[in-house]
Amino acid sequence: xLNLAPNISDPDGFxxxxxxxxxxxxxxxxxxxxxxxILTLANHIGDRALLSQAIAAAK
Amino acid sequence: MLAERYKTAFxxxxxxxxxxxxxxxxRHPVVIVGGGPVGLTLALDLGKKGTPVLVLDDHDGAGLGxxxxxxxxxxxxIANRLGACQQMVDKGVVWNVGKVFHADQxxxxxxxxxxxxxxNPAFINLQQPYFEKFLCDAINAAQSAGAPIEIRGRNxxxxxENHGTYSTLTVNTPDGSYQLEADYLIAxxxxxxxxxxxxxxxxxxxxxxxNFLIADVHMKADFPTERxxxxxxxxxxxxxxxxxxxxxxxxxxxxxxxxWDIDRExxxxxxxxxxxxDAMLSSQAGHVPEYELEWTSIYTFQCRRMKKFRHGNVIFxxxxxxxxxxxxxxxxxSGVQDADNLAWKLDLVLKGLAEPNLLDTYATExxxxxxxxxxxxxxxxDFMTPKSDVSKTFRNAVLDLANRHAFARPxxxxxxxxxPCNYIGFDLFGEDALQGPEGTQPGMACPDAPHLDGYILxxxxxxxxxxxxxCMADDxxxxxxxxxxxNIKAPSDAMRARYLGAHPCAVYxxxxxxxxxxxxxxxxxxxxATALKTAIGKA
Numbered sequence: 001x002l003n004l005a006p007n008i009s010d011p012d013g014f015x016x017x018x019x020x021x022x023x024x025x026x027x028x029x030x031x032x033x034x035x036x037x038i039l040t041l042a043n044h045i046g047d048r049a050l051l052s053q054a055i056a057a058a059k
Numbered sequence: 060m061l062a063e064r065y066k067t068a069f070x071x072x073x074x075x076x077x078x079x080x081x082x083x084x085x086r087h088p089v090v091i092v093g094g095g096p097v098g099l100t101l102a103l104d105l106g107k108k109g110t111p112v113l114v115l116d117d118h119d120g121a122g123l124g125x126x127x128x129x130x131x132x133x134x135x136x137i138a139n140r141l142g143a144c145q146q147m148v149d150k151g152v153v154w155n156v157g158k159v160f161h162a163d164q165x166x167x168x169x170x171x172x173x174x175x176x177x178x179n180p181a182f183i184n185l186q187q188p189y190f191e192k193f194l195c196d197a198i199n200a201a202q203s204a205g206a207p208i209e210i211r212g213r214n215x216x217x218x219x220e221n222h223g224t225y226s227t228l229t230v231n232t233p234d235g236s237y238q239l240e241a242d243y244l245i246a247x248x249x250x251x252x253x254x255x256x257x258x259x260x261x262x263x264x265x266x267x268x269x270n271f272l273i274a275d276v277h278m279k280a281d282f283p284t285e286r287x288x289x290x291x292x293x294x295x296x297x298x299x300x301x302x303x304x305x306x307x308x309x310x311x312x313x314x315x316x317x318x319w320d321i322d323r324e325x326x327x328x329x330x331x332x333x334x335x336x337d338a339m340l341s342s343q344a345g346h347v348p349e350y351e352l353e354w355t356s357i358y359t360f361q362c363r364r365m366k367k368f369r370h371g372n373v374i375f376x377x378x379x380x381x382x383x384x385x386x387x388x389x390x391x392x393s394g395v396q397d398a399d400n401l402a403w404k405l406d407l408v409l410k411g412l413a414e415p416n417l418l419d420t421y422a423t424e425x426x427x428x429x430x431x432x433x434x435x436x437x438x439x440x441d442f443m444t445p446k447s448d449v450s451k452t453f454r455n456a457v458l459d460l461a462n463r464h465a466f467a468r469p470x471x472x473x474x475x476x477x478x479p480c481n482y483i484g485f486d487l488f489g490e491d492a493l494q495g496p497e498g499t500q501p502g503m504a505c506p507d508a509p510h511l512d513g514y515i516l517x518x519x520x521x522x523x524x525x526x527x528x529x530c531m532a533d534d535x536x537x538x539x540x541x542x543x544x545x546n547i548k549a550p551s552d553a554m555r556a557r558y559l560g561a562h563p564c565a566v567y568x569x570x571x572x573x574x575x576x577x578x579x580x581x582x583x584x585x586x587x588a589t590a591l592k593t594a595i596g597k598a
Contacts, residue, residue: 006465006469007466012435012438012470012475015438015457016438018453019447019449019450019453022449025449027448058460
């Protein structure tokens with residue numbers, strides 16, 4: 001089951017770091033960073049069914 | 060001439076000509092400049108401890124306008140220790156529920172009071188002039204009981220000469236100027252602090268390029284007593300965010316985030332403000348209720364603090380030392396905690412029971428608190444006003460997901476509301492020999508809990524306390540400082556959960572500002588004496 005309950009410790013700190021990672025990047029560079037980040041996180045999750053559920057949840 | 064910078068809501072300390080305005084300058088142990096929430100709290104605290112204190116204010120009462128409206132539990136607990144709380148809670152609007160909207164969709168709501176067993180609510184809304192008036196009432200009562208507090212209205216400091224061990228102030232009044240001297244000078248003179256300028260000290264930080272329109276509106280409305288916050292409000296011309304919040308006397312605080320490039324004059328035109336307010340109210344009520352504009356203002360803000368809050372015998376507290384955005388109620392609330400932190404330290408130093416270096420810990424502890432407030436406040440502001448396209452994309456993704464999935468709700472940030480600062484790991488704190496509940500480890504502010512027919516914080520008073528729960532401690536005097544024993548034989552369930560955890564008994568050493576110094580599983584006089592020595596900066 002895809003976990004859709006709050007699961008990130010220090011959510012404000014995480015969010016700040018995420019936005020900060022995009023500082024100084026143009027649109028194409030930002031999009032590319034996001035794509036790399038999504039693929040990295042997807043690999044960590046690994047479970048194929050969960051990844052499908054996550055794509056559906058985000059759509 | 061003494062210029063009036065603003066209108067007053069209440070005249071609290073009218074000017075009277077006094078003998079000190081003639082002849083040579085009189086020396087005072089403590090002079091506080093500024094009679095706002097911070098200066099008045101500090102004066103009341105010091106005066107109740109018997110330390111003579113003089114407050115100078117360039118007006119003769121509380122300035123008109125709501126300004127600060129959200130007072131947090133920790134502030135009320137401090138006010139209760141000083142005897143000013145009951146009027147505040149009686150007059151204030153108690154609220155716990157907040158609702159967050161994105162356009163016309165409610166994303167979620169929250170309840171700020173998750174646990175019972177506290178004397179004071181999480182927050183009250185109260186216009187700042189009332190807060191100041193109730194502090195003045197408590198000061199008047201303390202004066203009648205002999206507290207050496209003096210407030211001089213329409214006494215404006217125009218020059219400061221700092222001699223290191225004391226300062227000479229030139230003070231302008233309706234009858235001309237006079238001079239006085241202060242061993243300790245405490246600047247509670249607000250974000251534009253004239254004293255800070257007179258000392259040539261900088262106040263650096265980050266400017267947030269945004270303008271917020273405040274409209275305090277008087278109306279009879281049956282909206283619930285809740286905090287309503289909109290991202291991208293659906294009503295016309297409301298800007299990027301909006302807020303609706305109730306205050307006493309049928310006043311509603313309405314905020315609109317207008318952006319950076321605006322014409323202030325134009326936006327402050329009452330007709331234009333009314334058009335915005337009409338659009339908001341009719342979208343919620345279905346029609347425009349009758350209302351009057353009580354007070355309007357446009358503000359911008361910065362997040363910044365002074366590098367050091369202590370400059371020898373000149374000390375800065377409240378907005379003069381640090382400034383944050385209003386989201387999170389961290390302005391007046393943190394200033395009152397500054398006063399709470401400084402009062403007992405200054406009192407011990409002036410009574411010769413501690414060295415002046417104890418005052419450095421006021422600076423380190425409260426600078427840490429200011430950093431925490433600035434961090435939270437900057438993050439909230441960045442979420443509410445995304446500074447780049449990608450930041451806005453993520454912000455709107457969070458809002459979109461939060462509507463459907465609980466996981467995104469903790470990421471929604473419309474202001475993280477003020478909670479008590481903790482000083483875990485700072486110099487004045489001692490051992491945790493109990494290893495009990497996290498919320499009562501050394502450095503934390505004491506949580507409240509029911510005790511007999513009242514509450515435990517009321518039993519702690521304003522001196523060092525030795526709180527023994529399920530065991531016995533004795534009054535203990537070490538290094539000239541007394542810790543009063545408070546023995547609790549039968550703790551309430553909430554008290555047990557918050558202070559004992561799985562332990563049968565515990566002993567806590569608690570500072571006058573009700574922060575926990577150290578704790579033990581049983582009473583040992585030597586261990587307490589050592590912790591007390593640490594707590595007054597003599598270790």
